[in-house]
Amino acid sequence: LDNGLALTPPMGWLAWQRYRCITDCEMYPDDCVNEQLFMKAADLLVSEGYSELGYNYVIVDDCWLAKNRSADGKLQADKIRFPSGIKALSDYVHSKGLKFGIYEDWGTKTCAGYPGVLGHEELDAKTFAEWEVDYVKLDGCYSNVRHMDKGYPEFGRHLNSTGRPMVYSCSWPAYQEEKGMLIDYASMAKHCNLWRNYDDIDDSWESMIKIADYFAQKQEFWAKYAGPGHWNDPDMLLIGNFGLTYDQSKTQMAIWAILAAPLLMSNKLAEVQPHFKDILQNKKVIEVNQDKLGIQGTRVFRDKGIDIWTRPVEPFNDGYYSYAVAFVSRRVDGAPYPYNITLEDLGLKNPNGYSIINLYGKEKSTTSCIFNSKTPIKVRVIPSGVVFLRMNIENSNTPCTDH
Numbered sequence: 267l268d269n270g271l272a273l274t275p276p277m278g279w280l281a282w283q284r285y286r287c288i289t290d291c292e293m294y295p296d297d298c299v300n301e302q303l304f305m306k307a308a309d310l311l312v313s314e315g316y317s318e319l320g321y322n323y324v325i326v327d328d329c330w331l332a333k334n335r336s337a338d339g340k341l342q343a344d345k346i347r348f349p350s351g352i353k354a355l356s357d358y359v360h361s362k363g364l365k366f367g368i369y370e371d372w373g374t375k376t377c378a379g380y381p382g383v384l385g386h387e388e389l390d391a392k393t394f395a396e397w398e399v400d401y402v403k404l405d406g407c408y409s410n411v412r413h414m415d416k417g418y419p420e421f422g423r424h425l426n427s428t429g430r431p432m433v434y435s436c437s438w439p440a441y442q443e444e445k446g447m448l449i450d451y452a453s454m455a456k457h458c459n460l461w462r463n464y465d466d467i468d469d470s471w472e473s474m475i476k477i478a479d480y481f482a483q484k485q486e487f488w489a490k491y492a493g494p495g496h497w498n499d500p501d502m503l504l505i506g507n508f509g510l511t512y513d514q515s516k517t518q519m520a521i522w523a524i525l526a527a528p529l530l531m532s533n534k535l536a537e538v539q540p541h542f543k544d545i546l547q548n549k550k551v552i553e554v555n556q557d558k559l560g561i562q563g564t565r566v567f568r569d570k571g572i573d574i575w576t577r578p579v580e581p582f583n584d585g586y587y588s589y590a591v592a593f594v595s596r597r598v599d600g601a602p603y604p605y606n607i608t609l610e611d612l613g614l615k616n617p618n619g620y621s622i623i624n625l626y627g628k629e630k631s632t633t634s635c636i637f638n639s640k641t642p643i644k645v646r647v648i649p650s651g652v653v654f655l656r657m658n659i660e661n662s663n664t665p666c667t668d669h
């Protein structure tokens with residue numbers, strides 16, 4: 267969507283995966299969907315160093331609403347759980363220098379059964395502008411999938427007519443994909459800043475890698491629609507929760523960086539363990555995800571249980587081609603698996619050579635030597651883990667010794 271927003275994939279924190287629709291704040295005061303949850307998330311994004319790295323959206327998901335609209339037909343928040351109201355919450359988030367996102371559903375109800383926008387589209391868009399919302403996630407439950415091709419663009423026009431810039435996240439393709447419909451991705455890129463293509467992510471390796479594999483299967487259809495202002499969305503980051511190991515967390519962060527995916531954490535920020543936080547705050551990996559070219563990478567190679575993903579990154583012009591390259595092991599036979607490949611076999615043919623940086627390596631790993639495209643690079647990949655490298659074209663002439 268050409269509204270000047272989301273020129274790189276949005277980054278931030280989205281409640282759904284970790285907090286679902288927990289509304290019993292008596293029983294679960296620290297884990298329920300209420301205003302405290304989002305105010306605390308805003309505080310921690312700043313105090314824990316996330317916001318300075320780009321994580322700046324605090325996004326409310328389903329279940330924020332009262333069960334009914336107010337007398338004048340406007341959407342309203344649950345009065346017990348959001349006693350100060352959404353505008354006050356939005357103001358609080360803005361006071362921390364962050365941006366505020368909210369959820370609704372192009373249907374009669376949200377997936378969890380709260381009021382949907384159908385029949386109130388213009389009013390609801392205006393309400394979001396009044397609340398100074400910066401990002402709207404529009405879900406697609408309780409609606410006719412065949413009418414989404416008109417409904418989602420129309421709601422986007424209502425948002426645009428308010429005059430307030432708002433990132434527009436659409437769930438439209440995910441619902442049409444589910445029905446096996448032919449999907450108009452050109453329309454998606456025209457009307458939405460990002461869009462969910464596929465199933466909801468759950469807190470497990472199986473769920474995350476199923477989504478990654480589906481994006482690889484569909485890459486020839488989907489990747490070309492990604493670019494500044496319009497992104498495919500494989501759903502939230504699981505890192506810091508219960509389901510992924512340390513190495514599996516590095517794998518999700520690497521694949522989401524290759525895919526130019528939104529980096530929307532959904533975790534309990536106060537309890538993210540330091541080595542998981544290091545993954546979420548890895549500047550070199552975030553730099554790949556936020557690369558200005560906005561080219562979505564692809565899975566280019568599968569061999570011996572090693573999946574290889576590459577993404578073109580800057581500098582990438584007149585002969586200078588640089589890449590991020592991820593080696594993901596799907597093996598389960600215990601030992602880290604040694605894998606060698608020449609850059610030429612990877613399709614990186616620059617004769618002058620490349621510097622190679624291990625994005626998950628220690629700082630010292632920034633090599634100054636170069637590999638020419640025939641030098642085999644040797645990696646050892648941990649089961650369901652990843653070796654994530656950045657290869658920049660170099661014209662220096664200090665060839666690398668064996669790596």
Ligand SMILES: OC[C@@H]1[C@H](O)[C@H](O)[C@@H](O)CN1C(=S)Nc1ccc(F)cc1
Binds near residue numbers: 376377378407
């Ligand atoms: O209720 C909202 C929730 C989250 O917003 C997800 O990100 C959305 O993709 C939709 N969603 C859920 S649980 N959707 C849903 C998931 C399973 C199901 F059988 C029916 C609806």
